Amino acid sequence: MIHSSEMEKEERILTFIESMSAGNTVLLNEMEKKALAEGIPIIRPQTQSLIRFLLAAERPMRILEVGTATGFSACLMHTYAPEGAKIVTIERDQERAKRARENFALAGAADDITLLEGDAAEILGTLKGRFDFIFMDAAKGQYIHFLPEVLRLLELQGILLTDNIFKGGEILSSRFAVKRRDRTIHSRMREYLEALRNNEEMQTLLLQEGDGAAVSVRVKPAEDKI
Numbered sequence: 001m002i003h004s005s006e007m008e009k010e011e012r013i014l015t016f017i018e019s020m021s022a023g024n025t026v027l028l029n030e031m032e033k034k035a036l037a038e039g040i041p042i043i044r045p046q047t048q049s050l051i052r053f054l055l056a057a058e059r060p061m062r063i064l065e066v067g068t069a070t071g072f073s074a075c076l077m078h079t080y081a082p083e084g085a086k087i088v089t090i091e092r093d094q095e096r097a098k099r100a101r102e103n104f105a106l107a108g109a110a111d112d113i114t115l116l117e118g119d120a121a122e123i124l125g126t127l128k129g130r131f132d133f134i135f136m137d138a139a140k141g142q143y144i145h146f147l148p149e150v151l152r153l154l155e156l157q158g159i160l161l162t163d164n165i166f167k168g169g170e171i172l173s174s175r176f177a178v179k180r181r182d183r184t185i186h187s188r189m190r191e192y193l194e195a196l197r198n199n200e201e202m203q204t205l206l207l208q209e210g211d212g213a214a215v216s217v218r219v220k221p222a223e224d225k226i
């Protein structure tokens, strides 16, 4: 059990970390504000910092995102990836996809971002070539089903970033302490993290950033030919 003084300390640390963050461009700040006002679930500031850092360290030229929403994180990645980097992003909600296209045009990123509309469960299997950065930010319960295709598509030394792994802390609870309707997602997320941990081709680090993030690096080549 966490005492309130410990929680206060954690909050103060979080506030300090955020105040030390470099922040985003004005355009991204506006996009973020708009998305939040409309209740679009976009990545939190800590995850944004993590992505900016990983892109600076990894310098990926081919990026894949599962879960575009209205394109905030794709625009963020476009802003902080090396010039000439190409992004493929997948979204199944038509209205959000439309809004994302508008945002890509606004950000001058339309030539570098390809939006694929439809269910990632079907689209991932059709993708060719490898990506050196993959951002998984769609329906949490589906990550375990996406994993084989995502791993097939990940380049050697490439990074797979998975967002929201803690699901607001629920992942720490026993399966039975979680509300019935959330149990499937809970057990599938655990299954996903265990699959990453047990995969000898990958090294995975779990971080507290945002709602929890898993950063996985491919350390051995994928066996499948693509």
Ligand SMILES: C[S@@+](CC[C@H](N)C(=O)[O-])C[C@H]1O[C@@H](n2cnc3c(N)ncnc32)[C@H](O)[C@@H]1O
Pocket (backbone or CB within 6 Å): 041, 042, 043, 066, 067, 068, 069, 070, 071, 072, 073, 074, 090, 091, 092, 093, 096, 118, 119, 120, 121, 137, 138, 139, 142
């Ligand atoms: C958390 S939001 C993505 C936020 C976005 N990455 C950002 O930070 O700006 C998750 C999105 O994934 C989409 N999604 C969920 N499951 C999907 C699937 N199987 N295929 C394609 N899109 C999916 C949802 O429609 C939703 O818009």
